[in-house]
Amino acid sequence: MDDAFESMKASSMRLLGGEPEEKSTLQEMEEAVCSVCPSLSWRNRLIGYGACLAVGFCLTFGSLFRVAQLLTGNPRPFVLYFSLGSALNICSSFFLTGPWKQIKKMFNPVRAVATSIYLATLSATLFVALSPYASVPFRGILLLCLVVAQFLSYVWYTLSYVPFARRFMAGFWSGLRGGG
Template identity: 35%
Template sequence: MDKLRRVLNGEEDENESGLVGQIVEGSTLSWGTRLKSFVACFIFGILCSILGTVFLWLKNGLILFAVFYTLGNICALCSTCFLMGPLKQLKRMFNPARAIATSVMLWKNKPLALLFCVLQFLSLTWYSLSYIPYARDMVKKCFTSCLA
């Protein structure tokens, strides 16, 4: 458990020193605070994105859709920084285990946009769960037991 906390707090590299090391040491949060901040930021981002998606269906709501959906995605993506820290999150973003989740795109067709919005929410959730130990396994087992 101590090793897991060291990794999640960004202390896995013993060689880290200088300005970056001081910033990491001065900005560490407890695991509980990290999880609470992640959940709050993630939910706020998803709610903004859903609100933006609702605006997509209103007449001339494309600008509001773009603003709220973009704000929601940025907020939800930034929420993962609470779990690993911004530098490690950026480095690990293109890990092969997360490649599919980072590649979901949005198109101009409204039904397709709605489909990709849902897929993007799901991929962001799956991406975020990859930073919480054993979270993906728990979700897989939960869905397996529900479908069986």
């Protein structure tokens, strides 16, 4: 309904000799994303968040039962379950803040590196696993390394939302290294 109103408003402005304001590509993209996700009540947001997070954790946990397949040359089941579960965990936060605002938060300077590494390892994991070229040397080990990097970047990204969590973890790991 809003789109029809905006279209009619722009048409009438052109007829009357006034031109509507030009929107930047970023503004158009933001409007498109926001129009896809209608306003939800806080209760519905929490239900969506919890459901998406639960399904994501179940898929990620379920992937652990497929590690043997990964190491014996059939990486697709493991990688698909793990990556889909991991992506659903990230997307669950879209319910709390809205997709556009969450995407902006993901690329704040505090999270940009972790987000970029996460997205790169997620993409590389799916590419290597789903690639029709089965002759990738040490494919299972490479995928296991990519999945570990994907998981660690996801954890580092998640810790950026908890005050002082990254500093605590860095101190914890340096204490383990220094004490051992």
